[in-house]
Amino acid sequence: MSLCLEARQLACERDGRWLFHGLDLRLSDGEVLRVEGPNGSGKTTLLKILCGQVSDVEGEVLWQGKPLRRARAELLSNLLYIGHAPAIKKSLTALENLRWYQAMAAEPISMGACEQALERVGLSGFEDIPCGQLSAGQQRRVALARLELSPRALWVLDEPFTAIDVSGVAILEQRLVEHAHRGGAVLVTTHHALSNIPDLRRLHLGQYQGTCAPGGGRRHDATSSA
Numbered sequence: 001m002s003l004c005l006e007a008r009q010l011a012c013e014r015d016g017r018w019l020f021h022g023l024d025l026r027l028s029d030g031e032v033l034r035v036e037g038p039n040g041s042g043k044t045t046l047l048k049i050l051c052g053q054v055s056d057v058e059g060e061v062l063w064q065g066k067p068l069r070r071a072r073a074e075l076l077s078n079l080l081y082i083g084h085a086p087a088i089k090k091s092l093t094a095l096e097n098l099r100w101y102q103a104m105a106a107e108p109i110s111m112g113a114c115e116q117a118l119e120r121v122g123l124s125g126f127e128d129i130p131c132g133q134l135s136a137g138q139q140r141r142v143a144l145a146r147l148e149l150s151p152r153a154l155w156v157l158d159e160p161f162t163a164i165d166v167s168g169v170a171i172l173e174q175r176l177v178e179h180a181h182r183g184g185a186v187l188v189t190t191h192h193a194l195s196n197i198p199d200l201r202r203l204h205l206g207q208y209q210g211t212c213a214p215g216g217g218r219r220h221d222a223t224s225s226a
Ligand SMILES: Nc1ncnc2c1ncn2[C@@H]1O[C@H](COP(=O)(O)OP(=O)(O)OP(=O)(O)O)[C@@H](O)[C@H]1O
Pocket: 014, 015, 019, 037, 038, 039, 040, 041, 042, 043, 044, 045, 046
């Protein structure tokens, strides 16, 4: 399936300053795009805008060439979004969390497939332990095990490497490359270099120093594109 997520002339203001302004981007199948920038530069906000979670912005987001207001359901059915918090239930085991997620996504999956996914993220032997008893990195790995199960083409990952050790980062980088090679697309924020991802595309936020003029007008323009 060919895939296209696009933003045109996005502008987002928070607390009287522009996070970004005049921002264009296009993400297609086969690509990994890293959104980078310092803390508070708007990376998470941009991801949420592109996934339709935040709408108080200027500009337009398009999925497969259609404005998001008309294509939201279609986008969501192709989207796997993993936010910067692990978003797992600590009272449930790793296995139960995975099965719960798959049920929520209406993508029923066998117990064996879930066990295999946990094995692939290095959690073999930890399947039946309540997640509250797992380390921070292990909890993150439970969340990332969803990447092994989901058939969805567009992965939007906000700081997926948080608390992951060096070998785990390398494996996850490889996973992103494989997904892109299979025709998927990945939008990822991270402070890691992603040096193992060939043809990595980058979008840098944080260069906008402009404040919003009184009354909401623009005082500062800048463009960035990816
Ligand atoms: N709902 C909101 N209301 C007001 N301000 C917000 C809201 N969401 C985010 N912000 C502000 O927007 C700015 C960008 O936040 P965002 O979380 O997008 O940054 P980030 O680049 O992802 O940061 P980090 O690298 O620390 O995760 C911050 O200054 C934040 O306080």
